[in-house]
Amino acid sequence: MLLLVVSDLHLGKGKFLKNGQLNILEDFFEDDRFQEFTDYYSSGKHYWTHCHLVLNGDILNLIQIDVDGVFSSIIDGEITVRAIEQIEKGHPVFFDALKKFLATPNKKITYVIGNHDSGIAFDEAQRKLKDMVGEGIEFAFELNVDGVHIEHGHRFEVINTVPPHKFFLDGPNGKKILNLPWGSLFCINVLPMLKKERPMIDKVRPMSSYIKWSFFNDFAYFFRMFLTVFKYFVRTNFDTYTKQNRNFQTTLKVLKQITIYPRYEKKAKSILKRNPDLHTVVMGHTHVQEWRRFPEGKYYFNTGTWNMIPSMDAALHESAANLTYCAIDLHSRSKTIRSGSLNVWQGNWRPFREEVSTS
Numbered sequence: 001m002l003l004l005v006v007s008d009l010h011l012g013k014g015k016f017l018k019n020g021q022l023n024i025l026e027d028f029f030e031d032d033r034f035q036e037f038t039d040y041y042s043s044g045k046h047y048w049t050h051c052h053l054v055l056n057g058d059i060l061n062l063i064q065i066d067v068d069g070v071f072s073s074i075i076d077g078e079i080t081v082r083a084i085e086q087i088e089k090g091h092p093v094f095f096d097a098l099k100k101f102l103a104t105p106n107k108k109i110t111y112v113i114g115n116h117d118s119g120i121a122f123d124e125a126q127r128k129l130k131d132m133v134g135e136g137i138e139f140a141f142e143l144n145v146d147g148v149h150i151e152h153g154h155r156f157e158v159i160n161t162v163p164p165h166k167f168f169l170d171g172p173n174g175k176k177i178l179n180l181p182w183g184s185l186f187c188i189n190v191l192p193m194l195k196k197e198r199p200m201i202d203k204v205r206p207m208s209s210y211i212k213w214s215f216f217n218d219f220a221y222f223f224r225m226f227l228t229v230f231k232y233f234v235r236t237n238f239d240t241y242t243k244q245n246r247n248f249q250t251t252l253k254v255l256k257q258i259t260i261y262p263r264y265e266k267k268a269k270s271i272l273k274r275n276p277d278l279h280t281v282v283m284g285h286t287h288v289q290e291w292r293r294f295p296e297g298k299y300y301f302n303t304g305t306w307n308m309i310p311s312m313d314a315a316l317h318e319s320a321a322n323l324t325y326c327a328i329d330l331h332s333r334s335k336t337i338r339s340g341s342l343n344v345w346q347g348n349w350r351p352f353r354e355e356v357s358t359s
Contacts, residue, residue: 002049004041005150005326007056007284008305009034010116013065014090024199025064025192027307028091033323034306035097037345042104050106050332054143056284056303057114057152060087063184064116064192073188076175080119081128088132095132102134109137114152114285115160116187118178121167146335148328149271149278153285153302156267159183160285190232194225265292268300279337282326289324291342291356299340299358301326324355 010027017023041051064071065083072079088095101107111129113120120126126139141164142151154160160183171177180188198221214222268281272294280299289304304324323345329338341357 001146001330001332002041002046002051003054003145003148003326003328003330004051005054005056005282005284005301005303005328006059006306006324007114007152007303008058008287008307009055010058010061010305010307011087011091011094012061013086023090024195025061026090027061028094030306030321030323031091031093031097033345033347035093036348037323037325038097038101040348040351042101042107048105051101052108052110052145053101054110054112054150054282056112056150056282057154058116058284059111059114060084060117060120062087062117062119063180063187071188071192073180073185074171075119075178075180076171077119077122077124080122080125083119084125084128084132098133098137102136107136109133110143111137111139112143112150112152113139113141115154115181115184118167118180118184121178122176144278146330146332147277147279147337148282148330149275149280150282153264153267153283156264157183186232190228193228197221197224263288263290264302265290265300268292269294272298272300277335280328280340282328289322289342289355293358297337299337301328301340301342303342 009030012026012028013023015023015026015029038053040046041049041053060083062075062080062083065086067079067082067086098109102109111120120129120139121141130137142149144150158181160181162179162181166179168176169179178184211222214225264283264286268283269292271281272278279297280301282301282303284303284305286302287305287307287309288302290300290302292300294300303326304322306321306323308321325343325345326340327343328340330336331338337358339358342355343352344355345352
């Protein structure tokens with residue numbers, strides 16, 4: 001079986017809004033390339049291949065979709081469905097690609113829920129996606145397949161997660177709503193304001209370098225940014241639906257995690273150590289493509305993102321989208337890995353290049 005994993009596509013309402021204005025909250029511009037990707041793995045030599053496509057979190061950017069012009073942190077199933085419908089209108093090629101992929105023999109899709117698309121946990125949202133692409137799509141918070149553990153990775157950050165037993169809250173009028181972590185609330189309530197002046201502010205890596213650069217070279221914006229964030233810190237300590245996720249210790253962790261972007265090698269190693277039946281861990285969330293080979297033939301992959309990532313690191317200075325994904329060939333009977341690689345999708349003319357490989 002061929003296991004394909006992509007993550008962090010961050011689909012929004014499309015490149016342009018209804019009035020023709022550029023949508024500064026849109027991150028995904030590779031619909032045609034994604035269609036080529038799914039076509040390649042569902043036609044030709046792969047037509048009969050058992051392919052399991054895993055959409056490993058933050059595929060839909062549901063927390064940055066306004067409904068009727070309003071960005072709300074009170075999110076229920078109905079609002080989530082309306083957000084999905086708007087994303088579908090902005091990316092028809094993407095959803096057609098998933099539908100066509102599922103329509104070919106021996107194909108399966110699992111949607112692993114991340115922090116930007118936590119609304120997919122609503123039954124209404126899952127029903128909507130099944131209606132859009134087919135009954136062959138399944139949903140999970142994490143996935144274990146023949147010795148491969150797959151999860152988005154946001155649970156390792158206090159800024160982006162809440163305890164599983166507190167995933168939902170009782171909201172207004174008795175409706176079940178999402179119990180959003182501080183990071184998601186920040187993306188809903190603050191980030192759109194910051195992006196009006198600096199559209200790529202949430203993409204720059206490492207963020208700590210950008211903050212330092214702004215302090216010395218763009219102090220007026222740095223001050224406005226600091227003031228906006230500070231006011232939000234204060235306000236969220238008193239909000240009915242957010243204060244339960246906040247205390248002094250959490251605030252200190254949030255401040256640290258805003259500026260330091262994580263790497264998950266140690267987390268993956270810990271998962272493998274606790275679960276001897278696993279041989280591979282695949283995560284996303286960091287937007288940084290990584291891989292590690294551990295002793296006894298065990299591996300960690302991070303699939304990166306298909307979004308544009310400007311870098312403040314002089315050694316890595318670039319602003320390009322690398323269409324990265326993980327491909328793992330599994331022996332289902334022995335539950336062993338034949339080969340695993342991090343690939344960059346390049347198009348039909350030369351489908352992909354292997355960045356790293358276990359072979």
